Amino acid sequence: MLSYIWHGVVLNDLIKLTYPTDIFLTISALVYLGIGFIITVVTYVMKRLKDSFKYGMAAGALIGIFIYAVAFVMGLSFNDVVDIKIIAFDLGWQVLEHGFGGLMCGWVYRTLHIREKRVQLA
Numbered sequence: 541m542l543s544y545i546w547h548g549v550v551l552n553d554l555i556k557l558t559y560p561t562d563i564f565l566t567i568s569a570l571v572y573l574g575i576g577f578i579i580t581v582v583t584y585v586m587k588r589l590k591d592s593f594k595y596g597m598a599a600g601a602l603i604g605i606f607i608y609a610v611a612f613v614m615g616l617s618f619n620d621v622v623d624i625k626i627i628a629f630d631l632g633w634q635v636l637e638h639g640f641g642g643l644m645c646g647w648v649y650r651t652l653h654i655r656e657k658r659v660q661l662a
Contacts, residue, residue: 543568546633576641579603583645592646592653600642604634 544565557564582599583592608631 543572543637575603575607575638579638579642580645583642583649592650593643596642596646596649597639598642600638600640601635604638605631608634
């Protein structure tokens, strides 16, 4: 959702697509579900309930950097011109976007853990 708001509303990048928007949005949704799954697994593997928010955000931010690096190396961008300002801005956005996703994973993990604990005590 954040990606669509960013690219579709704020930057109007979706106008630059050379193929149908519905195909782009479908593939994007599948990719982001995969990214969310990876962030969730990494957050769960860390198993630090006390710091699940912090570790979730860190995992999301690191995965965001990795994904941006892969997209950058492969030349997948809406921008035709490579400028250090655009690179820094896009990288910052990826860290923010995926860090937020990691925060949500940490929150869900903590919420489910607390709920499970309550059920076991009952």
